[in-house]
Amino acid sequence: MRAPPKTFEEFRQVQAELERSGAAIFRDKDGFEALVIKSPYSIQYIHSYAEDTPFFLGLAEGKLQGSKCSGCGFVYATPRSHCMVCGEPTRWTELPRTGTVHSWTTCRFGSEAFLKETPYNLCLVEFEGAQSLLLARLKECTESEIYIGMPVEARFDPNPKYSITDVWFVPAGKRPPTSSPAPPRRSRSASRRAPPTPRNPRLRKPARAAGGTRRKGGARRADRSR
Amino acid sequence: MAPENTPPNSRAAAPTAPRSASRARRVYMVTGGVTKFAKAHPAMDFRLMVKRAYNQALTEVPNLTREMIDGTRVSYFSDHFSRQLKAASMVHDYLGMNPKGSVRIEWGGATGGECFQAAYEAVASGRMDVCLAAGYETMSRVATWKGNEFIALASDTNYDFPLGGFYTGYYALMVQRHIYEYLRRRKFAHISDEREAQRLATEEGSRVMSWVSVKNHLNALHNPYAQYPKRLSVEDVLNSDMISYPITREQICTMSDGAAVVVLCSEERARELTDKPILVKGVGCGTDTMRLADRPFGSVPLLPHEKAGDYADLAYPGVHSFRAGRAAGREAYRHAGIENPTRELDFVELHDAYASSEIQTYEDLGLCRYGEGYDYVLRGDPFLKQVDYPFDLPRAGAMPVNPSGGLIACGHPVGATGLMQAVFAFWQLQGTIAEHFGDATLQLDHPKRGAIHSHAGTGSAVTVSILERGFP
Structure with a gap:
């Protein structure tokens, strides 16, 4: 005969107990008791591209x-x-x-x-x-x-x-990770004076883009x- | 070359005027029920959760009996969460509905909203006089990060999921671009250092998203069904765990267990059952590509109160806006005869799975223009007049959004969520918030019409339904 599972009032404790013994009883604040077990679910899919x-x-x-x-x-x-x-x-x-x-x-x-x-x-x-x-x-x-x-x-x-x-x-x-660290990019980004627009004209609104x-x-x- | 089996032309697939609107029967909501949403309800399985919500709904309309219900529409999102296929049949079975007709509805995050509309269609078409829409999700049955994996499997498993499939990551990509389009290129257009401008814009966007989180959590303090009501400061929200830059934990809804039901019926039945029926005035649904990467860069489909000139420079929707939400709103407004939602709606319960998507959705639904979402929050429009927020809000109460607390504070048991919104909106329009919440704070002053909005993964599908008070 197996001893009944331990009872817990915190769901977290139930989860921890499942890891230990595979079964636990959760008692809610109204006194209702639920038996909770571990139920594994694993699938190897045969995925075609x-x-x-x-x-x-x-x-x-x-x-x-x-x-x-x-x-x-x-x-x-x-x-x-x-x-x-x-x-x-x-x-x-x-x-x-x-x-x-x-x-x-x-x-x-x-x-x-x-x-x-x-x-x-x-x-x-x-x-x-x-x-x-x-x-x-x-x-x-x-x-x-x-x-x-x-x-x-x-x-x-x-x-x-x-x-x-x-x-x-x-x-x-x-540069490849073996070389010295990249220099600061501040000057480069500061030189970007043009008003910000999407760089690829094809991703701008079509009505006003040449295309x-x-x-x-x-x-x-x-x-x-x- | 051999003839190809080509997909339908996109022109044919575009939303048009509601063809059925003139022939459809009028459909009324007569009752609803909802369980408290919680991190876990281990003492109830999904059938019992739905049964409790169902019992509440039937208790409130004493003349409604199980025999009068002609059939059901049952929704849950993922079979993975309970490892029980055909679970919707088990709900229908548990409620004693056999051998009446039933079907399961699944449409990602919009599952609940679609279930509501499926029940609407059953009645509008004349197939049923009374239809029960029931939804649930039991997400506590797996660990949170496993649950995130199941949700992420609702993204393209060839191209998106293997990269780190994570919905918060996808919404972060979308809001980063939204911030770029509307804050960096407008409010911070004067700053020439690109990275500095983007950093400032993101900081501002994050701040505004935090206001939304503060709003919804505070509203929920007065809603006993909500999972996470709390008083937060902007700093609390910003300093909570960074999940996917720039979205923090308090700007995201949580995994939940919960159920909700709605009963829809014909006009004749509605008059027999209740003196406070709520009319389903309009329904709409829109879709977009599953992959964010495929979203087009075109023009904005306009609402009646907008002009093409409003968006002369906007490449739409890109990844910054939800075209599905706009399409759903357009169809629902047209069906309901709404010309200007800012004047003709009294409140909106929308799908704020992320604080960012609440802001994006204001724009999709035309509550403000595209690009005005951040200012719309800062002006206070979506806040309630009667709740004390830690902000100066000159326009508070102009358009209460998520008076219930939304998904962020109420929780998001996916299959139940869209129906939960319907129940909260129903109680608002009936004027029975005080009776249901035990607290009158969230009751709006005689609202006549409200919208509910349900949204699936990255905006791949959205439903909007318009509910209207159907009594004097």
Whole structure:
């Protein structure tokens, strides 16, 4: 016969007891008692990249690919095999290795799978010639150094895991970690006198940006249709 | 090349005038119930939680019996949280509803709002005279960071999740750009040092987000159903743990256990059941790309009280605004015949999973222009007149937003949240806040019309429903 599980009035204590013995009784403030047990749940998924496969194989070769619509010419920095604007199939197109930060954050916490990697930076990258963005990790720089508009360049994992994490970005022109620390950038940023606008003209409002016929088939059509 | 199975043209998919509005039957809310939201309700499983909320709803309308309910719509977000698939069937079963019709509703964070609208549609279409919408979530069954992982799985698992999949991170990316568009490029446009300007803008944005957190937590002090009512200072909010820069712990809602139910019915039934029915005056729903990276840079879909010139330079929505929220608001306002929400709504219960998204949502819903969200807070519009905040608020009470305390203070048991908003809005419009909260503080002065707003992951789907007092 097994002794009955221990009773606790704090849920935290119940959780701790589950780690120790696998079972506990929670008594709420009305005196109601609930038996609580541990119930593991683990799955190994068989995940296919399917139509996105060339992107992930490309990363392993140090190649960053977006997709370009064969109908309207919309260029996706995060590939889609069919265009969300006009529905036509897209073709693979190589993206520049360099871009700029469209937005960014530093995660000090994360979901369980990534807690051990915190803190890490995420950024959305703009590329010349693309009308959408790419989400990526931003490495080799800290919170106080990052800003919207910062030039960044791609790095690839020499031991690819066939994951989006096979590519990440670092500040453009950043020297390898073995060399001396980068000089202060203050003078450089102070010299940026131009009024702040998104650096990639394709990410400005289409109506006032030069862009020709291709643009008409792009983001603008999606929105004007409303 | 072989013909491709192409997705529908985006033009065809764009929201249009509510085609069904003229043919739809009028739908009324006659009662609702809600459990107290809590970090954990280990002594109740999801069925019992829903049953308690259901019992409350039925007790308040003595003429309503289980036999009169024609069917149910049941919502919960994630099967992972309880490791029980088909759990909605078990709720329907536990309430003794078999063999009536039922279906489970899931739509990310907007699950509760969608459930409300699914029940609306069941009645508006004439399929049911009385429909029960019931929702719950039991998020305490896994550790908080595991729960964050489940939620993050509602982002693209090829391109987004493996990077550190974390919703606070996604909302931080969005508010950083919002701050850049509207504070850096406007309020701090005169500063030429880019990094310094951005630092100052973020500091200002964080301060304003903290005001929202202070507001919602303080409102909730008068709401006994709320999970985390408390008196906070701006410094408390700013100094709480930095979760994902610039969003701090007190600017984020928490994981919760809880349930809520709503009963919607036809006009005829409503008159039989209650002398204080609340009309569902309009419903709207909008969507956007799952990946933030795919959001377009186009023009703002305007509300009737806005002009194209208001947004001449704005690339929209990018990642700074929620196009789904704008689309949902437009459809709901049109359906309800609302020309100017600032004049024709008396309050809004909106989906403040983050203090940042509350500010972004003011703009999406046209409570202020895009770009005015921060000033809107500082002027005091979304605050209540009758609550004592530590701020000077010249326009307090102009448009009370989240008088209940919102998600930040009430909690966010996902499948229940949108229905909880409906219940709180219902009590507001009935004028029964004092009776339900045991405290009259949050009761607005004879509100006629309110909006509820439910929002799914990064703004990939949003619902807006307009509720209106249906009695003299």
